[in-house]
Amino acid sequence: MTPDFSKGLVPAVVQNAETGMVLMLAYMDEEAWSKTNETGRAWFLSRERGLWEKGATSGNTMEVVEVRLDCDLDAVLLRVRPAGPACHTGAESCFFNETD
Template identity: 60%
Template sequence: MVKFDEKGLIPAVVQDASSKEVLTVAYMNEESLQKTIETKETWFYSRSRQELWHKGATSGNTQQVVDIRYDCDQDALVVLVHPAGPACHKGSYSCFSDSLLQQETFSTDDRFAILNVLEATIAKREAERPEGSYTTYLFEHGIDKMLKKVGEEAGEVIIAAKNRDPEELRWEVADLLFHLLVVLREQKLPLDEVLKTLQERHGK
């Protein structure tokens, strides 16, 4: 089904199943791939130590495997996971945290680009839990706090609309969308699945 190189290895790109962010790139041999399939957690082969390693075995930052896909040449893998903490050994959500461009721009052709960025940022906050972050606060207090905020923000949207106040409505809808994205992250439900449902309904 898949092709290993002359050293018996295949590259594996690990991707967050919800945010679609690339978390890390590692290598698997036949044994680590089989263990990954059997345990539904990522196992890799360390080329430097020449041994298998179970991601999160010591740190607790395991990766629950959702799917494993291979490319058209069958010589590379994409492993979709739900991470239980940072993927990087430096404590970062992703090993690919630094940018050569050092700027964040949004395409004018994509009205909803900010939603992709926000979804990825929420995933990063969940994994890294930076002190002082409001998103960290929500994840540490759990689903009940999140849902309370969703209810509060939905009420604020209603009030703003009843008051015919477009500026207030703009702010309150933004707050509601943010808290909904936090809930989706906590529930491990990608925004793509919600958009897919909207597309299916529109098709009918």
């Protein structure tokens, strides 16, 4: 199966395949999806950077272990083996902010 890109970008939840920790959320278009499948590493689309490979500059790439699609095929789950922290701050996961 492939994601449904007919309504635009598709969100991708990235999870550590070994620990289950949720690492980050990013968006994919068809090109990012294709690159991810071709290379076995995580590629996304961002407004600022366009098509980018996670870790291309930081070295913290993500090896994709498994890909799942949700029930309506409009969200992606990437289960990955990260080479380093997912977050540009150096945090293991982007989701470190607690709410008030």
